[in-house]
Amino acid sequence: MKHTVNGAPFHAIEAAITGACGKIAPLWPLKHFVAVNPFLGFSDQSFAATTATLRRVAGINMLMPRTFYRQGLIDGVIENRDLDAALAAVSHHSSSAIDMEQLRAAALREPVAGHRPRAVVATIAEVLDRLAQGDRQASRTAFMIDEISKWCAAYFDQGQSAWRLPSRRLPPYAAWRATMRHDRNPETMGIRGFRSAVAAMPDDARLAIAAVVEALGIPDRAVEDYLYRALSDIGGWAGYVRYRVWDNALHGREDDTLVELLAIRLVWGYALFLERTDPAFTAAWAQAMVDAAALPEDERLGDDPELVVDLILQEAYEAAYRRGLLERLTGHFTGPKVGSIGRRAVQAAFCIDVRSEVFRRALETVSRDVETIGFAGFFGFPIEYVPIGRTTGGAQCPVLLKPAFIVCEEVAGASDAEANRILDLRLLRRRAAKAWKAFKLSAVSSFTYVETAGLLFAGKLIGDTAGLTRTVSDPNTDGLDRQVIGRIGPRLEPRPVDGRETGFDAQQRIAMAEAVLRAMSLTENFARLVLLTGHGSTTVNNPHASGLDCGACGGHTGEANARVAAAILNDRHVRVGLAGLGIVIPDDTWFLGCLHDTTTDEVRIFGADQLPASHAPDLARVRGELAKASSLARAERALLLGIGKGENIHGAVKARSRDWAQVRPEWGLAGNAAFIAAPRERTRGLHLGGRAFLHDYDWRKDADFGVLELIMTAPMVVASWINLQYYGSTVNNRAFGSGNKVLHNVVGQLGVLEGNAGDLKVGLPWQAVHDGARFVHEPLRLNVFIEAPEEALNSTIASQAGVRQLVDNGWVHLFRLDDDGKVRRYRGDLSWEYAA
Template sequence: MTAALQLTSTPPAVTDREALETAIRSACRKIAPLWPLKHFVAVNPFLGFTGQSFAATCATFRRVAGVDMLMPRAFYREAMAAGIIDDEALEAALAAAPALPGSAMDLASLKAASAVDPQWRTKPSAVVSTVAEVLDTLAQGDRQTSLVGFMIDEISKWCAGYFDEGQAIWPMPVRAQGRYAAWRATAQFDRNPEMMGIRGFRRLIVGLPADPVEAIGHVVAQLGIPQRAVEDYLHRALFDIGGWAAYARYLGWNAELGGGTDDTLVELLAIRIAWGYTLFEARQDAAFRQAWTQAMVHAAALPQDERLGDDPELAVDLVLQQAYEIAFQRRMITRLKEHAGRPQAEALPVRRPVQAAFCIDVRSEVFRRALETACPQAETVGFAGFFGFPIEYVPIGHQRGGAQCPVLLKPSFIVCEQVGEASEEEETEVLGLRLMRRRAAKAWKSFKLSAVSSFSYVETAGLLFAPKILSDSLGLTRTVAHPSADGLNAKVVRHVKPRLEPRMVGSRATGFEPWQRVAMAEAVLKAMSMTENFARLVMLTGHGSTTVNNPHASGLDCGACGGHTGEANARVAAAILNDPYVREGLQAKGILVPEDTWFLGALHDTTTDKVTIYDEASIPTTHARDLTRLKTWLDTAASLARMERAALLGLSEQDGIDDKVIARSRDWSQVRPEWGLAGNAAFIAAPRERTRELDLSGRAFLHTYDESEDASHAVLELIMTAPMVVASWINLQYYGSTVNNPAFGSGNKTLHNVVGQLGVLEGNAGDLKVGLPLQSVHDGRRFVHEPLRLNVFIEASVSAMDAVLAKHGSVRDLVDHGWVHLHAISGKGRDILRCHGVGDWRAC
């Protein structure tokens, strides 16, 4: 008798295909995408849950996966003992407790509850169980005995081979088939499961339907999953292989961005469900069958919503988290108001000696402050680091490039690298060098890693690497070549520049038409609130990071540039804004850029704080003195910024700080060459006067915005639907990697192994890891990143922001459901209101 027949007291399993497909889509949408290492970007791990409240999502993860989204209670006790959370914050959090059903605590009972750890001690148990989890429970947590670890390892190993992007020497022969079909084809010859005790594995797989959706439906029916629990069961199954599921979701995301579809995640779900089915059929013993029957009865009794009152421990932790965030908000609001009330500084000149636009990245806040110290008359501007140019940048010798824009966007233009001001022979030389280097590298890698020659390679060439290993260890050389040095030599490197003119690469049109240049120049200047009083030099500064031996290196580059460094966007923007035709077009639109204004493309290295200015040869000689002064200010600012960052990096404030910071960027043993965006907690869109000379310690995204220049509020809408959303993704990735690194992070980076050039494993097996390494949020003694949801402050009318929220449901969900805390600044910073919903703004 099957389990389905035994469960006569439970609702019937789903058999209708439409209902099944709905459940599958819903389960798959709950998986956040994971971008591959070559353009790793921050992603909100709770992206599929923004349609429900933060509190309800905490309940969902506890109920479905037994996973916590909050810090251990001891963390909040320590914050209370240190005075970070005071009674006032606790009272305020309790006053907001009606948002937490079932919470009826007073201050005394809350403090009493916070003094003891939750009853589950280690982690909450999931209400919805998979076959794997029931087996794991029977085995008392022994992964190998229960075969759960074996199942995850086998699926992960297969995914690594199928999705590999060039790391494997021998590619999987069935990759031309679909994912589910390819897996079934290989599973027919795989004896590993049967050797591990999964009887009839190959026979069971062959007997499943060839259609992945039908296979899922067949298994669901055979297991007797109650209709109420099907979606949760599928979500829980995906959570077991959450890393590979996230990569599959990325493939779907990319396809949808281009107007297509991709079923990789559905097929991967079918593989995971089929594996669970073989585990189920391999266990016929009474203990397992009884445990499974009880699990299904339990699942059938699930509530129809996230009843937080059924989990008093969760209610306590949610109030403590709320109090922790309220305490931070009050400190932040107090600082902003006090800064607004300070005596007015000396009036700055109408025409500044330099204007410098930086990415809104929190690391730019430190450098902007340092530059304004080095040159008090300078004006700094905050804007998304792709500078409004969503491009695909194609290096010399390539037919394809990378998307240099936020992952929410699709590149609108293709810009190719060329050798400017060089002869045809020199350009041919560059192309030849690059092709030669790539072919040699590929051949050398094949020789090193092949099954036979790898042994002779070690014997014959091993000792020759001793000097290189020594110099790398001493930081005298790089462990790997910098990506920008792809075959270029010193003779022509100064000539490399972007090609902007329309042309064809294969069948693809590249470059910008003249009218497009004018339109984009106008849009970017208005979005930066930079439409008058231009300086002689205007520096557009992208950013990137110098690091070695770091699989997640692109995660330290610019998220606004799709996980790439931002010099391509900055140089493209500068070239277009320097175009005489564009200048004439802008003047016709009411934006007069003086003839002596020159735009510079530059790159800020966030590890070393060095700023590189590109295309200096094209700068007019009349600006030589201006450029010299700018370089002096940038050098001074770099030293000031390094000094500020040094304390958090554990470097003593002694001579040689500059050299020590730079040395970290070349150290292949360095687990954190920089802290990245750790500590991010606020997003401020306002005129620079609101934050100028205010030390925000590199914790705020700063976007320049002047409502008086945005009559239609089109720029406000852009800010709230793009930069604010991207900032929330970054913030929630850091939040998830802090509160529960095993579930939402990527563990210990010293144990990482790159797989398929796509992601990392922690150790030599297991699931693909998501999120950030523990070393990105913890210094070995304490968490450097605080688990705070993003606090957004925008200097704009509440009616204008209400209009944006009413128009964009996805943005409204972020605010209404507590994923971000939205505030309005008014009265030149002296008044701040908190949004509790459209039309509901209350004074802070």
């Protein structure tokens, strides 16, 4: 093994590889697509510094165009007091002096350098593109990305292709080199000696990266930036591979796949380098290396005055929204809660998802005797849920966690013979569906299929287009009838299945139940009915459908978690154990698992047939209240969906969920801007417009502040991921989003391409943040409000590095709600001040 690269120790290139790979945010596959902070790899530096890094290294902008902020000034959305606050905030990050008059003048003109920044760290492909002077047909970058993307689609395919890549059993770098021995595409496009250049590279991926870095003469200062810049060209596939690395790390497995992908990308670029020996390219590359060597050791925003202006305007835009939110929060405060509110008729726990805020407010409007609770939608049960007929299932927990329990499905009250019959039926339908798909997609039978059977689908095409039929079957039913589906539920008893222990033992049930109830601040005054309401979405023909389900459940619906939690909390042995721990649940309290459909705002109740007869009137009443709340919530959401008052709102919303051409079946979490962890009395009756994550938290019941730490390290972090994904997809959809939904093509069952080529797309489609005329999502960093003592907050910030990075580096804005109604803002380095 080589010991030096460009005279520097080899461990220096190892560190650069680790640093570059660490800057790539993971991209979860479509089957459990979840929101991810696209700037995750830059958490150790400030938001402001990252805007400069991405502009300098990769030519990527992460702020809105100047015209957006200018319109905010013209419309009066941004006021002088917001500009003042922004000038003070940015002064901490920039040495560039600018006053109010200069700022307003700059806001009224276009940036001197233009809208699209140019990367200082240039790759070989980019230098070649510059020499091509914009000729798209001569773009080496586009061709290289297309070729790498095609190969990745074949190598990582999860069952979409009928023919598998022969070398996919090899590690990626070795498999790619094996493929390139026979691939003449690059040479056909004029890249002479491509195959021989690849064959001449070292067999080891790290040694290949080191060899390229040395051959290109990349300055030591720029090596990590260059490697990251190279990966950003194939950021979608790099993101998917980073997910694989992330997932393997959760299970204690090492994974070098991202390093191998980096080697593929660098060797591709090196082959382009060897092709050109002309003076024009030689001079251009030499200048690129001079520019790279002159990079500063840290980010100096003053070096880019136009960036400073845009950053101040972004801060002012955020200050304007925050000003209005603070006024509403403080104006709504009526003093601290004194004494107990007593026992309610119904308690309903919902996910903290912003879509739940609308339904909770509607339900509380319908009945004053309903108490709603906000909690992470997996209800504290990190499970792997295994459907009948499968040996593995999906992780029903936040992606930050590893499932701690395995729960299998069973058919309630079924004999072994009946259970086996249902299992056989489900497996038969799955095999039939798989065989039919193979027949339709195979190279020969596909033509026969279209010629002979195409016209038979005319009726279905008409019905689907008119919204008269469901365009696809529910994947969770496998064709089973509603009665059978209603009997399928979680099996909680411990039992080994395929060598793995499933279910919960007695002590595990008690421990989990206690943890969940204390985390919800629900330890007394239990209602007769307690609804644990997970959520999911109903859409068709939507590759990103799982992104509308519950992020707290790993991109699945919350049904399984809600039903497991309800079953355990109804267990009489668990209740005896809880009583010994100081949590007494009355005998007449029943927990029910429910599912809130965020597209139609309907709520389905599970296990109602197990309620005692004495609770029939309670159940009838709560069904009626849920129906009224559903109607109110639909009416509110309909306005944003463009459904008029004269229409049948329920029918129109339902039709959107069944329409295979609908690009906006619902708005998901668009508009999210705040996270509030406090007793519900702080926000009950306050119209937050479906823009706030609401987590119930009473610090007075949190003796050691363990729940506070849990909230700040899990739900708050997940909410920031969601917020920053929406932020990135709004400010720069080309880099951080997935483009036009109408042009999406699913590849490898993993992700989508925009069109038929290019890199795997990341983030959200344009239609998730824009309605065609205006932005529905505003690019705002998350405003976090927590009611807790300052010392407890500081203790958590000081002890949790990830939390400290979020709040000290300005990725979220943190506020503390005082008992006297005042609000204090976190200013970094464990210091606070009263918010203006």
